[in-house]
Amino acid sequence: xxxxxxxxxxxxxxAEFERLYLExxxxxxxxxxxxxxxxxxxxxxxxxxxxxxxxxxxxFDSTRxxxxxxxxxxxxxxxxxxxxxxHPAIELDNISGDRLAVPDTTGGVADRDLVGRLLAVLDDxxxxxxxxxxxxxxxxxxxxxxxxxxxxxxxxxxxxALAKMRTVAQ
Numbered sequence: 001x002x003x004x005x006x007x008x009x010x011x012x013x014x015a016e017f018e019r020l021y022l023e024x025x026x027x028x029x030x031x032x033x034x035x036x037x038x039x040x041x042x043x044x045x046x047x048x049x050x051x052x053x054x055x056x057x058x059x060f061d062s063t064r065x066x067x068x069x070x071x072x073x074x075x076x077x078x079x080x081x082x083x084x085x086x087h088p089a090i091e092l093d094n095i096s097g098d099r100l101a102v103p104d105t106t107g108g109v110a111d112r113d114l115v116g117r118l119l120a121v122l123d124d125x126x127x128x129x130x131x132x133x134x135x136x137x138x139x140x141x142x143x144x145x146x147x148x149x150x151x152x153x154x155x156x157x158x159x160x161a162l163a164k165m166r167t168v169a170q
Contacts, residue, residue: 024068049075118165126161
């Protein structure tokens with residue numbers, strides 16, 4: 001008896017995008033929501049990210065990154081574009097304390113003033129790396145993939161950011 005081969009019909013690009021959209025929407029939304037206060041702006045940025053992803057879907061390479069990672073990168077760029085257009089530079093002191101709060105192990109919130117001072121010494125890239133690593137629990141390789149960096153570069157930048165923060169904490 002010969003070998004039985006099962007042929008599965010390949011999804012159309014539209015069906016594949018829809019499936020990946022449904023699978024990744026929550027991750028992309030949460031990524032943006034954590035970084036932005038206004039629900040309307042969050043939805044605008046997420047919508048724009050998926051619109052850009054849909055237009056560029058032909059360039060997506062699943063061997064290089066997961067779809068959600070790819071769209072989160074697009075969403076990050078959409079947020080940056082949004083902030084450049086809509087918001088002038090703001091001081092870290094003007095950001096609500098809840099956005100800077102770091103949960104402690106007892107379920108409370110660590111000293112917000114200290115957290116604010118520690119994050120204030122970092123540039124945007126360093127702050128983003130620290131939040132992704134310690135607030136969101138990303139591994140260095142995941143951060144590297146999301147930000148288009150080398151994992152060793154992420155490790156070095158995190159070490160430098162922590163060293164900056166230690167000088168303030170002392």
